Amino acid sequence: MSSPPPPAPPAAHDHYQTLGLARHAEAVVVKAAYRAMASLYHPDRNPHPDAIDRIQRINIAHDVLSDPVSRRAYDATLNGSSPPPAPADDNDGPDPLAERWKIAAGFFPEIQRIHARLERLSVHMGDEFRLQLLQHQNYAEADALADRLRTEFLSRHFGTDEALLAYAEQLLLAREIEAARFVSQIVSVLGRSVTVDSVREKIEQRYPRSIGNLRKRALYARIAHKADGPPDRDAITELVGLCGGVVQRALLRTGGTLLLGTHDVKFEDDEELRQLVARRLAAECG
Numbered sequence: 001m002s003s004p005p006p007p008a009p010p011a012a013h014d015h016y017q018t019l020g021l022a023r024h025a026e027a028v029v030v031k032a033a034y035r036a037m038a039s040l041y042h043p044d045r046n047p048h049p050d051a052i053d054r055i056q057r058i059n060i061a062h063d064v065l066s067d068p069v070s071r072r073a074y075d076a077t078l079n080g081s082s083p084p085p086a087p088a089d090d091n092d093g094p095d096p097l098a099e100r101w102k103i104a105a106g107f108f109p110e111i112q113r114i115h116a117r118l119e120r121l122s123v124h125m126g127d128e129f130r131l132q133l134l135q136h137q138n139y140a141e142a143d144a145l146a147d148r149l150r151t152e153f154l155s156r157h158f159g160t161d162e163a164l165l166a167y168a169e170q171l172l173l174a175r176e177i178e179a180a181r182f183v184s185q186i187v188s189v190l191g192r193s194v195t196v197d198s199v200r201e202k203i204e205q206r207y208p209r210s211i212g213n214l215r216k217r218a219l220y221a222r223i224a225h226k227a228d229g230p231p232d233r234d235a236i237t238e239l240v241g242l243c244g245g246v247v248q249r250a251l252l253r254t255g256g257t258l259l260l261g262t263h264d265v266k267f268e269d270d271e272e273l274r275q276l277v278a279r280r281l282a283a284e285c286g
Contacts (some may be wrong), residue, residue, distance in 0.1 A: 176218070
């Protein structure tokens with residue numbers, strides 16, 4: 001009678017999943033994630049019976065991912081395969097910080113807007129903002145933290161000229177990623193010798209689509225952040241047109257119909273139209 005086969009070894013934990021990271025996370029994000037997770041699961045602070053096991057996994061994940069050589073070797077083992085599933089007793093899900101972020105945003109909803117803007121500039125920067133807030137818990141300083149991260153990021157890639165930084169930021173927010181990369185290349189070659197006007201000219205020649213996308217963002221800012229006075233009819237009409245829609249106004253009335261996307265929507269006045277356009281185009285232009 002043959003003996004039963006030996007039990008299979010337990011599945012290895014995904015080090016990226018352990019720290020709640022994407023596989024493209026930069027070294028600074030790995031470090032911030034480790035600090036946050038170690039603080040959360042340290043047995044001295046966390047009475048859960050699995051805390052010791054969790055902190056061991058966190059330390060191992062950090063040891064592997066913080067060293068460039070070991071990380072490249074580890075990444076090579078992951079190529080062509082999906083991440084291993086979480087063990088049955090691990091109910092934290094793929095993002096262990098998601099629940100903590102949800103709680104924080106419930107008390108400080110403004111951090112969601114700040115995070116979304118930073119993430120639009122750089123996914124890595126959005127991750128670092130979230131991790132640093134959760135680690136240090138200085139939620140009242142969220143704007144200052146965001147400004148520091150934003151300034152460091154833009155200066156690292158686009159130099160120190162304020163006008164050029166503002167232009168590069170608008171390109172990133174408009175999802176003109178290739179155009180922004182070209183700006184970074186120009187700055188790396190020419191440094192302070194280049195002006196924002198000459199850069200803009202080159203970008204518009206090479207990426208003519210950027211002109212329309214930047215114009216849409218500028219118009220959206222005028223509409224969504226309304227100043228005192230009535231809504232800007234011309235800006236609303238131009239923006240809707242650039243996005244492939246039409247504003248049809250009824251004769252001798254203040255209302256009309258907004259034709260944008262797959263649904264036509266009635267509006268009673270200019271303010272209702274402004275709010276409709278701001279909501280409908282938030283993802284594309286906000």
